[in-house]
Amino acid sequence: MTIILGIESSCDETGVGIVDLADDGGMTLLADEVASSVEQHARFGGVVPEVASRAHLEAMVPSMRRAVDTAGIALSDVDAIAVTCGPGLAGALLVGVAAAKAYAAALDVPLYGVNHLPGHVAADTLEHGALPAPCLALLVSGGHTQLLRVDDLATKITEVGSTIDDAAGEAYDKVARILGLPYPGGPPIDKAAARGDAQAIRFPRGLTGPRDARFDFSFSGLKTAVARWVEGRERDGEPVPVDDVAASFQEAVADVLTAKAVRAATELGIGTMIVSGGVAANSRLSGLARARCAKAGIELRVPRPRLCTDNGAMIAALGAHLVASGVRPSSLDLSADPALPVSTVSV
């Protein structure tokens, strides 16, 4: 058995996960500790990088201790360390990378600097086992909206499409602010939408015209359309039907994401789709993805919500894939790369 410890600090979650890699490649999740600074950012309506970095500094060692205790191991049992080195907030990434280097040097174990985005895909292997090749991953979070073709999680990931402006989660957060709902906006909009009529307002579906980039996304026009619609009501002295606006906005997001993802899988001849990232927790997105994948004959895999949002377990899982694939470790002069391209799985 090989114990891999993963460290995540790219945004506002300090995550430490521990995975046991068996000789046959099977993985067992032993610990998944997450300390979030989201409440410290709520009053600003978005993540404040300096606040996030400081919170990581404070949470790193306690999270590490809790993970080791939960796993029932000693730090000296750890065989390899994986850490997110990008993409993400520079100062936040640096805290994780510095901690990982220190632990790797002190324990004299190999260090793997890994890409956060394939980490979200690796999270699903903890719940549903090895991935068939190829598969298509739809990553939807506060910072990213991407379609990835995954031929080999350890070595070959290709971007098929991505957002040209706002991420899907960012659109949720901005629309929540317009509607006077708290940050982060995903959960309150999801809840309000359940009470509203998704057909009440026909909001625009970005980049779905015949000449638009086939697999790219755009959510900034949708956010502006919601803002203009709400302003119009207020100008007319009419009440804003928050639940209907939330449901109609949510329908537009889920419609575009699932339509493009299913079209990509069909056109590329890929039979398995994974949806991950914080927005994968959205009830309408997962429901519509399930219905459209079933109709198109595509197998759909969505990890449980805890594994969809940022965590250290997904980084440990990706590290375990690298170890199992014999990928060479990173050097100890590894640095954080806030703009690490998705095709670079490890550095």
Ligand code: KG4
């Ligand atoms: O993956 P994540 O935890 O962090 C990163 O951004 O990497 O994703 C956070 C995003 C936020 O924008 C939040 O509003 C959104 O995920 N989110 C949701 C839901 N839960 C979280 N969006 C829609 N519906 C939800 N139920």
Ligand code: ZN
């Ligand atoms: Zn993420």
